[in-house]
Amino acid sequence: MASHGARGRSGGRPTLEEVAARAGVGRGTVSRVINGSPRVSDATRAAVEAAVAELGYVPNTAARALAANRTDAIALVVPEPETRFFAEPYFSDMLRGVGAALSDTEMQLLLIFAGSDRERQRLAQYLAAHRVDGVLLVSVHADDPLPDMLAQLEIPAVISGPRSAAETLTSVDSDNYGGARQAVEHLLGRGRRTIAHITGRLDVYGAQRRIDGYRDALREAGHAVDELLVEPGDFSEDGGRRAMEALLARRPDLDAVFAASDVTAAGARHVLREAGRRIPDDVALVGYDDSAIARHLDPPLTSVRQPIEEMGRAMIDLLLAEVADRRPAVSRELEPPRRMVLATELVERASS
Amino acid sequence: MASHGARGRSGGRPTLEEVAARAGVGRGTVSRVINGSPRVSDATRAAVEAAVAELGYVPNTAARALAANRTDAIALVVPEPETRFFAEPYFSDMLRGVGAALSDTEMQLLLIFAGSDRERQRLAQYLAAHRVDGVLLVSVHADDPLPDMLAQLEIPAVISGPRSAAETLTSVDSDNYGGARQAVEHLLGRGRRTIAHITGRLDVYGAQRRIDGYRDALREAGHAVDELLVEPGDFSEDGGRRAMEALLARRPDLDAVFAASDVTAAGARHVLREAGRRIPDDVALVGYDDSAIARHLDPPLTSVRQPIEEMGRAMIDLLLAEVADRRPAVSRELEPPRRMVLATELVERASS
DNA sequence: AGGTACTGTGGGAGCGCTCCCACAAGTGAT
DNA sequence: ATCACTTGTGGGAGCGCTCCCACAGTACCT
Numbered sequence: 001m002a003s004h005g006a007r008g009r010s011g012g013r014p015t016l017e018e019v020a021a022r023a024g025v026g027r028g029t030v031s032r033v034i035n036g037s038p039r040v041s042d043a044t045r046a047a048v049e050a051a052v053a054e055l056g057y058v059p060n061t062a063a064r065a066l067a068a069n070r071t072d073a074i075a076l077v078v079p080e081p082e083t084r085f086f087a088e089p090y091f092s093d094m095l096r097g098v099g100a101a102l103s104d105t106e107m108q109l110l111l112i113f114a115g116s117d118r119e120r121q122r123l124a125q126y127l128a129a130h131r132v133d134g135v136l137l138v139s140v141h142a143d144d145p146l147p148d149m150l151a152q153l154e155i156p157a158v159i160s161g162p163r164s165a166a167e168t169l170t171s172v173d174s175d176n177y178g179g180a181r182q183a184v185e186h187l188l189g190r191g192r193r194t195i196a197h198i199t200g201r202l203d204v205y206g207a208q209r210r211i212d213g214y215r216d217a218l219r220e221a222g223h224a225v226d227e228l229l230v231e232p233g234d235f236s237e238d239g240g241r242r243a244m245e246a247l248l249a250r251r252p253d254l255d256a257v258f259a260a261s262d263v264t265a266a267g268a269r270h271v272l273r274e275a276g277r278r279i280p281d282d283v284a285l286v287g288y289d290d291s292a293i294a295r296h297l298d299p300p301l302t303s304v305r306q307p308i309e310e311m312g313r314a315m316i317d318l319l320l321a322e323v324a325d326r327r328p329a330v331s332r333e334l335e336p337p338r339r340m341v342l343a344t345e346l347v348e349r350a351s352s
Numbered sequence: 353m354a355s356h357g358a359r360g361r362s363g364g365r366p367t368l369e370e371v372a373a374r375a376g377v378g379r380g381t382v383s384r385v386i387n388g389s390p391r392v393s394d395a396t397r398a399a400v401e402a403a404v405a406e407l408g409y410v411p412n413t414a415a416r417a418l419a420a421n422r423t424d425a426i427a428l429v430v431p432e433p434e435t436r437f438f439a440e441p442y443f444s445d446m447l448r449g450v451g452a453a454l455s456d457t458e459m460q461l462l463l464i465f466a467g468s469d470r471e472r473q474r475l476a477q478y479l480a481a482h483r484v485d486g487v488l489l490v491s492v493h494a495d496d497p498l499p500d501m502l503a504q505l506e507i508p509a510v511i512s513g514p515r516s517a518a519e520t521l522t523s524v525d526s527d528n529y530g531g532a533r534q535a536v537e538h539l540l541g542r543g544r545r546t547i548a549h550i551t552g553r554l555d556v557y558g559a560q561r562r563i564d565g566y567r568d569a570l571r572e573a574g575h576a577v578d579e580l581l582v583e584p585g586d587f588s589e590d591g592g593r594r595a596m597e598a599l600l601a602r603r604p605d606l607d608a609v610f611a612a613s614d615v616t617a618a619g620a621r622h623v624l625r626e627a628g629r630r631i632p633d634d635v636a637l638v639g640y641d642d643s644a645i646a647r648h649l650d651p652p653l654t655s656v657r658q659p660i661e662e663m664g665r666a667m668i669d670l671l672l673a674e675v676a677d678r679r680p681a682v683s684r685e686l687e688p689p690r691r692m693v694l695a696t697e698l699v700e701r702a703s704s
Numbered sequence: 705a706g707g708t709a710c711t712g713t714g715g716g717a718g719c720g721c722t723c724c725c726a727c728a729a730g731t732g733a734t
Numbered sequence: 735a736t737c738a739c740t741t742g743t744g745g746g747a748g749c750g751c752t753c754c755c756a757c758a759g760t761a762c763c764t
Contacts (some may be wrong), residue, residue, distance in 0.1 A: 013482070015750055031752065058481045062417035065748035066719050071414070082451070086444045096434060103470065109480075111463050113717060118455065130365070189697045191732035195435075367720055378744035383722065393742060415720035418749050708763075719752085724745105731740075 014055040023051035024138060034059060073108040074134040074319060077123065081115030089291055090308060094160070097312025107133075114146075127153055134323045136160070136164045136315050137169070142203045156322035158315045162339070164205050166187075170322060170338040176206040178270060179344035180213025183286045183304050185260045186346055188221050192256035192284055194228040197245040198268060198349070200260035205236075207304035210260050210288070229254065233264045240267025248275055255283055256352070262287035262294045262303055269297065284352040299350035307342050314340050366407040375403035386411060386464075425460040426486040429475065431496060433467030441643055442660060444514070446490060449664025459485075459672070466498075477633060479505055486675045488512070488667050489521070494555045508674035510667045514691070516557050520676060522690040524666045526658035528558040531696035532565025535610045535638045535656050538698055540573050543609035544636055550585040550595040550620060552612035561641070562612050563652040581606065585616050592619025600627055607635055608704070614646045614655055615641035621649065621703075651702035658692050666692050 020030045025044060032040050033048040040048075051057070065071050071101040076098060078085055085091045095111070102109055110132060114123045127135070127149065140146060142163050150157040151168065162171040187195050197214045200207030215225045228250050233239040240259060244267065246253060258271075259265035265287035269279060277283045279299055287294055290305035318338060366649040372382045377396060384392050385400040392400075403409070417423050428450060430437050437443045447463070454461055462484060466475045479487070479501065492498060494515050502509040503520065514523040539547050549566045552559030567577045580602045585591040592611060596619065599606060609624075611617035617639035621631060629635045631651055639646055642657035670690060 016752095017750080020714095027751085028714060029712085032713090035752085041712065043714080055502055056480075059478065059751050060418070061481055061483055062423070063415035064416050064717090064752075066412070066418050066721085067750075067752040069719075069752090071648075082448060083442065086438060092434065092438045099434070103474075108483075110460075113451075122455075125410065128408075129413055131460075302541075328744085368722095369720080372744095380723085380744060381742085384743090386721085391742065407733085412720050415749090416722075418751080419720075419722040421722090421749075549756080706764085709761085711758105711760080714756090715756085716755085717753090720749105722749085723747090725737080726744090726746100728743085729741085732738090734735100 013060070014057045015060070016057075019051045019055055019057045022055060023047045023235065046066060071131060071133050072106055073110055073132045074102075074136065074316075074323070075110040075126075075132040075145070076110050076136045076138065077112050077114055078138055079114045079146065082113050084115075084150075085113065090289070091138070093308040097309035098316055099312075100138065100309070101313040101316035105320070113222055119251050121199045124149065127155060128138050130155070134158075134319045136319060142205070143151055150297045156319060156326060158322070160311055160315055160318045161204075161206055167205075167339075170335055172311050172318065172340045172342070173206065174308075174311060174342050175344050176209035177213040177216075179288065179304040179306070179346075180210040180218040180258070182344060182346045183288070183302075184214050184217035185221070186302070186348070186352060187256045187258065187284055187286060188217070188223075190256075190284060190352060193223070193258040194229070194251065194254045195258060196231070196247045196251065196254045198231055198233040198240055198247070198257065198259045198264050200264075201234045202232055204235075207260055214258060226251075226313070235264060237263050237267040238269075240264035242267075242270050244268040244271035248272075256285070257283060258286045262289045262290050262291045262297075262301060263290075264291055265301055265303075265351075266297060267300075280350065280352050287306050294347070294349070297351070302349045302352040303347050305345045305347050314342065357518070358617040360603055365412070365641060366409045367411075367412070371400065371403045371407055371409050373476065374407060375399045399462035399474075422485050422675075423483060424458055425462055425484045425677070427464050427478075427484045428488045429461040429464050429466055429498070430490055431466045431472075431492055431498065434465050436467075437465065442641070443490070445660040446664040450488065451664075452661070453668035457486075457672070463609045476501065479507060485511075486671045488671060494557070508671060510671045510674070511668055512663055513556075513558055519557075520689055522670050524663050524692045524694070525558070525672065526660075526663060526694050527696050528561035529565040529568075530587065531640065531656040531658070532562040532610070533569040533699075534696065534698045535568035535640070535654075536566050537573070538654070538700070539608045539610065539636055539638060539704060540569070542608075542636060542704060545575070546583040546603065547605045547608040547610060548583070548599045548603065548606045550583055550592055550599070550615070550616050551610065553586045554584055556587075559612055566610060578603075579686070585612060586611045587616060589615050589619040589622075592616035593623050594619075596620035596623035600624075608637070609635060610638045612640050614641045614643045614649075614653060616640075616702075617653055617655075618645055618649060621653075632702065632704050638704050642699050646699070646701070649703070654701045654704040655699050657697045657699050659696070662694055666694065 016027055020027045023030065025048060029040060029044060030048050033045050035158050078091065098109060112123055131297055134302045135150055137146065137157055137159040139161065140159060140163060147157065147159065147169055157169050159167065159171045160168045161173055184195060197211065199211055211230065218225050231243040231247050233243045240263065248271065257268055265285055269285060272279060272283055279285050285301060286303045287303040290303040294301040294303040318340065368379055368382050375382065377400060381392060381396060382400050385397050430443065441667045450461060464475055466472045487499065487502055489509055489511040491513065492511060492515060499509065499511065499521055509521050511521045511523045512521065513525055536547060549563065551563055570577050583595040583599050585595045592615065600623065609620055611620055617637055621637060624631060624635055631637050637653060639653045639655040642655040644657040646653040670692065
């Protein structure tokens with residue numbers, strides 16, 4: 001390797017200093033132009049820009065990061081194994097939204113999986129080294145220590161799907177409560193009266209909100225809520241199957257099912273078919289997520305769509321704002337966390 | 353914000369200097385310990401490690417990058433839109449292999465999509481800024497300018513699937529030639545004599561090698577190669593359909609088809625069915641890739657498996673080596689590019 | 705005329721590390 | 735005892751930038 005002192009002398013990449021010399025101005029002025037400061041005269045700006053173009057100057061990120069104490073990078077942390085990431089359209093939609101929102105920014109996006117213990121270990125190191133200015137957290141379980149860790153390191157973070165009503169991080173969510181109401185009101189409007197609900201995992205806040213929406217929609221329509229019609233699931237197909245069996249055994253007279261996810265609905269559909277119930281003639285079925293599976297089910301599944309791509313966009317907007325007006329944690333603790341809730345949309349198909 | 357001078361003074365992250373003071377040694381010694389240099393006595397090493405643990409020291413990446421002129425990051429560049437990345441198992445398998453090979457390294461992996469012009473623009477800037485030490489290139493077309501750009505910037509790179517026999521970059525590939533031979537020899541072994549080949553895109557080197565393998569296998573078994581049995585496809589299902597129609601029209605007596613991809617085979621299967629040919633009774637069918645589609649086809653498709661995960665691992669090994677013994681480009685040009693070819697495996701199923 | 709403000713600019717200091725040179729201390733051959 | 739290495743260590747210089755202070759120049763009030 002070349003000797004240390006001679007490293008970037010002539011053949012290497014041009015530096016700020018060289019651009020300054022070329023443009024006949026000082027280092028500070030070039031820096032101001034590069035960073036878009038308004039305190040530069042038009043003539044000077046033009047001269048600097050010409051020098052930049054002539055030399056093909058590109059700022060050295062490491063030097064900038066060191067001097068300015070920022071990295072211009074944010075991480076999308078997925079606390080799941082990679083397999084799930086690729087399997088579920090949720091993540092790719094989210095990534096698309098995030099990517100779009102970031103595309104007119106200098107910010108660089110890092111995708112970090114933290115499914116295994118080992119990966120979590122690496123992530124902890126990574127965050128401790130402050131290698132990103134902010135973190136996007138998706139699909140976090142209620143007892144995950146990650147959010148606390150971020151708070152302690154004072155790294156700005158935005159979470160999709162708050163962990164509880166008392167979420168301390170800035171959060172973006174879809175309107176789980178409203179979405180559930182839409183589903184139930186739709187079923188009521190179709191003349192259904194005995195509407196069951198297969199819930200999601202009860203330790204997921206969004207699942208709780210869907211239950212609330214289900215109950216309130218019934219109540220406000222003047223129906224009593226029969227707890228025999230509510231059966232816990234876990235978002236999985238198998239869970240949907242088991243829940244449906246339990247429901248059919250308890251209330252064979254039910255005429256509609258609202259499932260907390262499309263996959264759950266697919267499991268329920270299977271059991272209903274085996275029991276000889278026709279969909280939607282005997283039992284109407286509504287799912288949640290409007291995932292690919294909803295379109296391909298037989299019959300196509302009515303489902304509640306969450307605007308996932310928009311959520312990704314919103315998360316970036318909030319995170320960038322938080323990174324920009326980063327303040328001492330003290331004053332931060334006094335403000336309530338920012339929240340954003342996006343509307344859902346009922347997509348009607350043949351199953352209801 | 354706190355004043356510049358006071359920034360990292362007391363509340364902030366510990367620095368090398370502080371660790372050195374704590375351990376009662378010099379800055380250089382701490383640096384040696386951190387970087388695993390052997391030129392440190394055991395006692396000193398222990399003292400430094402204790403200080404590091406007590407202070408919770410984590411090296412500042414930006415400072416290290418600036419001083420050492422490296423980033424400890426490499427990029428996996430995918431010159432495709434994100435959608436394809438998520439749709440094709442090829443990429444997720446590759447990512448798994450790459451991730452595994454990297455997991456006991458300090459290297460950080462960046463995933464960069466360069467499907468649109470805009471994204472390519474960003475990538476160019478990114479590379480010009482030397483923000484990564486090396487690049488992994490997957491799925492590059494023959495006329496892509498990316499490799500030249502990398503060469504000019506003197507950024508180490510490894511390509512999966514060389515663009516031609518004269519590929520100048522270090523490359524990792526599966527044995528397309530051998531894989532095709534396996535497929536054809538298998539069909540010959542099953543007593544088939546009139547074996548057609550639907551090729552891949554002719555501008556893809558791997559597709560050419562599969563054609564070579566097909567021809568040589570037939571020739572060496574003492575059969576003449578009938579060019580009427582070779583029809584160009586493009587790896588797509590539709591291409592497979594069209595090619596199969598052409599082949600059936602020209603040589604209705606064919607008794608086997610070797611397709612250059614599983615998707616192509618699926619298209620061919622469709623046409624064969626419509627023409628009333630039974631698989632494998634009338635026509636045996638073999639695909640390439642051993643993708644999910646092969647398992648789910650009716651009948652399940654015999655296919656040539658490429659060890660994609662291993663290829664990912666191999667790419668990392670080669671790239672890290674290249675990054676490690678980075679030399680002036682001059683001496684580099686004198687050596688031939690390194691190449692690695694991994695064996696394929698025929699997975700036999702009901703279609704042949 | 706003097707003050708006050710603002711605009712535009714140059715350049716010192718410093719970010720936290722790595723690299724390398726200098727040098728002390730020990731080891732063994734002559 | 736001298737020389738020649740080797741091993742371990744400290745610290746200066748420098749990586750390329752940002753931040754900020756200082757200051758010249760101009761404009762506008764008293």
